[in-house]
Amino acid sequence: MSATVPVRLEVNGRAHQVDVEPRLLLVHLLRDRLGLTGTHVGCDTSNCGACTVHLDGDAVKSCTVLAAQADGCSVTTIEGMADGATLHPLQEAFWKDHGLQCGYCTPGMIMAAADLLARNPDPTEEEVRHGLEGNLCRCTGYHNIVRAVLDAAEGVRTGRIETPAPTAAGREAGEELAEEGLGA
Amino acid sequence: MSATEERVSGNGHVGRRMRRKEDPRLITGRATYVDDMNLLGQLWCAFVRSPEAHAKIVSIDKSGAEARDDVFAVYTGDDLDLASGLPMAWVPPGVEVQTPEHWPLARGEVKHVGDPVAMVVGEDRYAVIDAAEEVLVEYDPLPAVTDPHAALEDGAPLVHESLGTNKIHEWSLGGGDLDAGFAEADVTIERTVVNHRTHGGAIEPRAVLAEDRAGDLTVWSSTQVPHFLRLFLALILNVSEERIRVVAPEVGGGFGSKLQIYGEEVLCAWAARKLARPVKWVETRSESMMAQHHGRDQVATVRIGAKRDGTVTAFHTKIVADMGAYLMLLTPVIPSLGAFVMNGCYKFPAVQTDIVGVFTNKMATDAIRGAGRPEATHMIETCMDQLAAELGLDPLEVRRRNFIPAGEFPYTTALGIVYDSGNYQGTLDKLLEHLDVDAFRREQEELRAKGIHRGIGFSTYTEICGLAPSRVVGPAGVGLQTGLWESAMVRVHITGAVTVYTGTSPHGQGLETSFAQIVADRLGVDPEQVEVLHGDTSTGPQGLGTYGSRSLSVGGEAIARATEKVAAKARAIVAHSLEAAPEDIEVQDGKFIVKGSPDKGMTLAEVAGAAYIPGDQLPPDLEPGLEETAFYDPENFVFPFGAHAAIVDVDVETGKVKVVRYLAVDDCGPAINPMLIDGQLHGGIVHAIGQVLYEQVVYDDTGQLVTGTFVDYALPTAAEVPSFELDRTETPSPTNSLGVKGIGEAGTIGASAAVVNATVDALRPLGVTELQMPLSPMRVWQQIQEAQA
Ligand code: FES
Ligand code: FES
Numbered sequence: 011m012s013a014t015v016p017v018r019l020e021v022n023g024r025a026h027q028v029d030v031e032p033r034l035l036l037v038h039l040l041r042d043r044l045g046l047t048g049t050h051v052g053c054d055t056s057n058c059g060a061c062t063v064h065l066d067g068d069a070v071k072s073c074t075v076l077a078a079q080a081d082g083c084s085v086t087t088i089e090g091m092a093d094g095a096t097l098h099p100l101q102e103a104f105w106k107d108h109g110l111q112c113g114y115c116t117p118g119m120i121m122a123a124a125d126l127l128a129r130n131p132d133p134t135e136e137e138v139r140h141g142l143e144g145n146l147c148r149c150t151g152y153h154n155i156v157r158a159v160l161d162a163a164e165g166v167r168t169g170r171i172e173t174p175a176p177t178a179a180g181r182e183a184g185e186e187l188a189e190e191g192l193g194a
Numbered sequence: 195m196s197a198t199e200e201r202v203s204g205n206g207h208v209g210r211r212m213r214r215k216e217d218p219r220l221i222t223g224r225a226t227y228v229d230d231m232n233l234l235g236q237l238w239c240a241f242v243r244s245p246e247a248h249a250k251i252v253s254i255d256k257s258g259a260e261a262r263d264d265v266f267a268v269y270t271g272d273d274l275d276l277a278s279g280l281p282m283a284w285v286p287p288g289v290e291v292q293t294p295e296h297w298p299l300a301r302g303e304v305k306h307v308g309d310p311v312a313m314v315v316g317e318d319r320y321a322v323i324d325a326a327e328e329v330l331v332e333y334d335p336l337p338a339v340t341d342p343h344a345a346l347e348d349g350a351p352l353v354h355e356s357l358g359t360n361k362i363h364e365w366s367l368g369g370g371d372l373d374a375g376f377a378e379a380d381v382t383i384e385r386t387v388v389n390h391r392t393h394g395g396a397i398e399p400r401a402v403l404a405e406d407r408a409g410d411l412t413v414w415s416s417t418q419v420p421h422f423l424r425l426f427l428a429l430i431l432n433v434s435e436e437r438i439r440v441v442a443p444e445v446g447g448g449f450g451s452k453l454q455i456y457g458e459e460v461l462c463a464w465a466a467r468k469l470a471r472p473v474k475w476v477e478t479r480s481e482s483m484m485a486q487h488h489g490r491d492q493v494a495t496v497r498i499g500a501k502r503d504g505t506v507t508a509f510h511t512k513i514v515a516d517m518g519a520y521l522m523l524l525t526p527v528i529p530s531l532g533a534f535v536m537n538g539c540y541k542f543p544a545v546q547t548d549i550v551g552v553f554t555n556k557m558a559t560d561a562i563r564g565a566g567r568p569e570a571t572h573m574i575e576t577c578m579d580q581l582a583a584e585l586g587l588d589p590l591e592v593r594r595r596n597f598i599p600a601g602e603f604p605y606t607t608a609l610g611i612v613y614d615s616g617n618y619q620g621t622l623d624k625l626l627e628h629l630d631v632d633a634f635r636r637e638q639e640e641l642r643a644k645g646i647h648r649g650i651g652f653s654t655y656t657e658i659c660g661l662a663p664s665r666v667v668g669p670a671g672v673g674l675q676t677g678l679w680e681s682a683m684v685r686v687h688i689t690g691a692v693t694v695y696t697g698t699s700p701h702g703q704g705l706e707t708s709f710a711q712i713v714a715d716r717l718g719v720d721p722e723q724v725e726v727l728h729g730d731t732s733t734g735p736q737g738l739g740t741y742g743s744r745s746l747s748v749g750g751e752a753i754a755r756a757t758e759k760v761a762a763k764a765r766a767i768v769a770h771s772l773e774a775a776p777e778d779i780e781v782q783d784g785k786f787i788v789k790g791s792p793d794k795g796m797t798l799a800e801v802a803g804a805a806y807i808p809g810d811q812l813p814p815d816l817e818p819g820l821e822e823t824a825f826y827d828p829e830n831f832v833f834p835f836g837a838h839a840a841i842v843d844v845d846v847e848t849g850k851v852k853v854v855r856y857l858a859v860d861d862c863g864p865a866i867n868p869m870l871i872d873g874q875l876h877g878g879i880v881h882a883i884g885q886v887l888y889e890q891v892v893y894d895d896t897g898q899l900v901t902g903t904f905v906d907y908a909l910p911t912a913a914e915v916p917s918f919e920l921d922r923t924e925t926p927s928p929t930n931s932l933g934v935k936g937i938g939e940a941g942t943i944g945a946s947a948a949v950v951n952a953t954v955d956a957l958r959p960l961g962v963t964e965l966q967m968p969l970s971p972m973r974v975w976q977q978i979q980e981a982q983a
Binding site: 031033034038041042046047048049050051052053054055057058060087088089091092097101104105106108110111112113114115116117120135138139140142143144145146147148149150151152153154155156157 | 213214216217218219220221222223224225226227229230232319320395396397398399444445446447449476478479480701702703704869870872873875876877878879880881903904905909911912913915917918941
C-alpha cells in the first residue's frame with residue numbers, strides 16, 4: 011500500500027482530518043470513510059453524475075476528484091441539503107413532482123440542479139435540460155425531474171428560499187448526519 | 195359483478211396522485227443500497243475477466259496476486275466445489291434446447307469478452323482491482339463468431355464444441371391457416387426488421403454482500419428476484435434453503451438486468467462461506483457493460499398478406515435471435531414472449547412466429563424492459579406502416595380496419611391467446627383529440643419549404659403482461675420451471691398500524707405507495723400508517739419478485755385479497771361488538787361503520803385491540819390476532835394497450851434525428867396512483883427512444899466489445915428528449931378484482947415503432963421508405979444519400 015497523505019476538509023459544515031491513499035477518490039472518501047453514502051457511483055468515465063457534490067460551492071463529479079485535491083475545501087453532499095426536518099426546496103420539488111423512481115441518480119441530480127439554480131435562478135425548460143446533461147437517469151425519462159427543477163426555481167423566485175444552496179441550518183443537519191455516518 | 199363495481203374506494207386513496215412514501219429516504223441520501231453497507235471484517239472481491247472473445251485457457255498464474263499481503267484468496271474455476279452451474283429455467287415440452295454448462299468461473303475455455311476467469315478476494319476496494327491485474331492468464335485464441343447468421347452456417351466456429359452446433363433451438367407458435375391467408379391476399383410484403391442489442395442501463399451497477407455466520411448465510415444483492423436467488427443459492431451451494439436469507443435492499447433500477455442469477459452473486463456467497471468473512475463486490479460500469487446480460491438482438495423477416503383495403507390476412511415472422519454465449523435464467527424464452535402478442539391489437543386471422551436461437555461469442559441476452567414484446571411490437575407496427583405505404587393508404591386507416599373492435603372482448607386471437615379487455619379505437623381517438631393530424635400535415639409542408647424535415651409516426655400496441663398464470667407458463671404449459679403467482683401478508687398491529695409483506699421486489703416502481711393505497715382503502719386507515727415491506731426472504735411468505743409488469747396486477751391483487759380477508763374478520767368483530775350483521779359493516783372515512791349510521795363504528799385500532807386483547811368484543815368462534823396471507827395465481831394475463839405518436843425533426847445535412855413532440859394515450863385499467871403511471875410511461879418511452887436513436891451494444895467482428903463504457907454506450911440525457919403529453923383511458927381488466935394491468939414496460943413496448951415511423955415519414959419526400967434502428971446520424975445520412983442516388 012502506498013504512503014498516505016493527510017487531507018483536511020469540511021464536509022457539510024463539519025471539519026475532518028483524514029489520511030488517505032493519494033489515489034483515493036473523493037467519492038470514496040465521502041462514502042467509505044465518512045459514511046456519507048447518499049453520494050453514489052454509477053460509472054467509471056465521469057458520465058453519469060450520480061456522484062455530484064458541491065466543492066467550494068460548485069458542482070463537481072466526486073468520482074473525478076481525488077480526495078487529496080479536496081484538501082482545504084468545503085464539500086456539501088446531499089446529506090447537507092435539508093434544513094433539519096425542513097427539506098431543501100429541490101428535495102421538496104423532487105418529492106412533489108415525482109422526480110425520482112429508484113432514487114439512485116437523485117442525490118446527484120439534486121446537487122447538479124442546485125448548482126444550476128445558483129447560476130441561473132430563472133431557467134427555461136431548455137436551459138434546465140442542458141444544465142442537467144451531465145446527469146443520467148434511467149428511470150424517469152427526465153420529464154418530472156425537469157418539472158421539479160422548474161418548480162423549485164419558481165419557489166426561489168417567489169421568495170420561498172433565498173438561495174438554492176444549503177442554508178446554515180442545513181449545514182448543521184448535515185453535520186449531525188456526518189457524525190452518525192462516522193460510526194458506519 | 196364487473197371489475198369496476200368491485201373496486202373499493204371507501205377511503206378515497208385509490209386513484210389519488212399520492213406522493214411517494216419511499217421518497218423521504220431517497221431525497222435525503224439516507225436510503226440503503228448494497229454498496230452503502232459494510233460489515234466488520236468484510237473483504238472485497240474483484241474478477242479477472244477474459245479479454246478474448248473465444249479462447250482456451252492455457253494456464254492461470256495466481257502467484258503474483260497471492261503473494262500480496264492484502265490478498266486473502268484467489269480462486270479459479272477448478273477451485274469451486276459447486277453442486278451445479280448457473281440456472282436456465284425453461285424446459286419447453288417437445289422442444290430440444292441446447293444448454294451448455296455455465297459455471298460462475300470459466301472452466302477450460304472462455305466464450306465471450308468479460309467471461310469471468312478468476313476471483314480475487316482481499317482487504318480493500320482498490321487493492322483487489324490491482325491484485326486482479328496480477329493474475330496472469332495465458333489464452334490460446336480460438337476463432338470467434340459474432341454474426342448469428344454466420345454462426346448458423348456449416349463450418350462456422352462453434353461456441354460450444356461439445357454441442358456440435360450453434361443452433362440453440364427452434365420454437366414456433368402459430369394459429370389460423372397461414373397458407374390460406376397468403377393465398378387470399380391481394381398483396382404480400384416482406385420486410386427485414388432488425389432489433390439491435392441493448393444494455394439495461396440501470397444507473398446502480400450490480401452489488402453483492404454476503405456473510406455466513408455459523409452456517410447462516412445472508413446475501414444482500416441488487417436483485418429483482420431475492421426469492422429466486424435464495425432458491426438457486428440453496429441448490430448451487432448445497433445449503434438448506436432455510437439457512438439462507440437474501441435481501442434486496444434499495445435497488446437502483448433493474449429494467450430486467452437484475453432479473454438474473456449471476457455468477458458473481460453465487461461466488462460472493464461461496465467465498466464468504468469458505469473464508470468465514472463477509473465478502474463484498476461492487477461492479478464497475480465497464481464490467482456492467484460486458485457482463486450484465488444484454489437485451490433484444492433479433493433479426494426478423496416479416497411477411498404480411500393483405501387485401502387491397504388493408505385488411506391483413508396473414509402475418510408470418512421468422513426470427514433469428516442472437517443469444518450470446520450462454521443460456522442464462524430466461525435467455526431462450528425471451529423471443530417467445532413476443533410471439534404471444536404477434537397479433538398486436540389486430541384481428542389477424544392467421545399468425546405464425548418461427549424462432550431460431552443462436553449462440554455467438556457475446557454476452558448472453560435475457561430480459562430487458564419488455565423482453566420480447568418490444569421486438570414483436572416493433573415488427574408489427576413498423577410493418578403496418580410499410581403495408582399502408584405499399585397500398586397507398588393512411589397508416590391509421592389501415593390500423594383501424596384491422597383493430598379488434600371494443601365490443602369483442604374478451605377476444606381469442608388466432609394464436610388462442612385471450613385478450614382480457616381493450617378499446618384500441620378509443621385510445622387512438624383520444625390521441626387524435628390532442629393531435630390535429632391535418633394541421634400537422636400543413637405545418638409539415640410549410641417547414642419542408644424552409645428545409646426542415648419533420649415527420650409524424652404512430653404506434654398502436656397491446657402487450658401481454660402480469661406474469662403470469664402458472665397453468666399457462668409453468669412446466670405443463672410453456673415450460674418455465676416455476677409458478678408465477680404472487681403472495682401477500684397483511685398484518686395489523688395492536689395499535690392499528692399495518693405492515694404489508696409482498697413477494698414482489700420493487701426497485702423504483704413506487705409500490706410501497708400504491709400498495710399502501712390499496713390496503714388503506716380497504717381497512718379505513720391512512721396510507722401513511724401502512725408500511726410495505728419487500729425484498730427480504732426472511733420476512734413474509736415466499737415470493738417471486740418484480741418483472742414482466744406483474745407487481746400490481748399479480749402482487750397487488752394478492753395484497754387486495756389478503757386485505758379483504760383481514761377486512762372480513764374486522765367486519766365480524768365490528769358486527770359482533772355493535773350488534774349488527776357483518777354484511778352491514780362497511781369502511782367509510784377511516785372507520786368500519788354500520789351502513790346508514792356513520793356515527794356507529796370502530797376504527798381499525800379499536801378492531802385490532804379487540805382482536806389482540808380478547809374480551810367481549812371478539813366473537814367466540816374467531817381466533818385472536820389480525821393478519822392474513824394470500825397467494826394469488828392469475829387466471830389469465832393482462833393486456834395493456836395504447837396509441838402513441840412521435841414527431842421528429844431530421845437534420846438532413848447530418849442525419850441527426852430529434853424527437854420534438856411525443857404524445858401517448860395508454861390504458862392500464864383503473865389507476866391506483868396516476869402519478870406513478872405517468873412516471874412509468876415517461877421512463878419507458880425514453881428507454882425506447884434511447885434504443886431507437888442512441889443506444890447500441892456493439893461487438894466488432896473479432897468479438898471485442900466496442901461499447902464498453904457510458905462514453906460509447908449513449909444513454910439519452912435530459913437534453914435529448916422532450917416533455918411528454920400523456921393521457922389515459924381506463925378499461926378494466928376482468929382478470930383481477932382491481933381491474934388493473936401492468937404499465938412498467940408498456941412505454942418501451944409502444945414507443946420504438948412510433949419514432950422510426952416518424953423518421954421515415956420525415957424523409958419520404960427524399961425517397962427514404964424504410965429505416966432500421968438505431969437511427970444514428972451516420973446511418974440516417976447514408977440512407978438519405980442512397981435514396982437520392
Ligand atoms: S460516478 Fe461520477 S460521473 Fe458516474
Ligand atoms: S430515479 Fe432511477 S436512475 Fe434516476
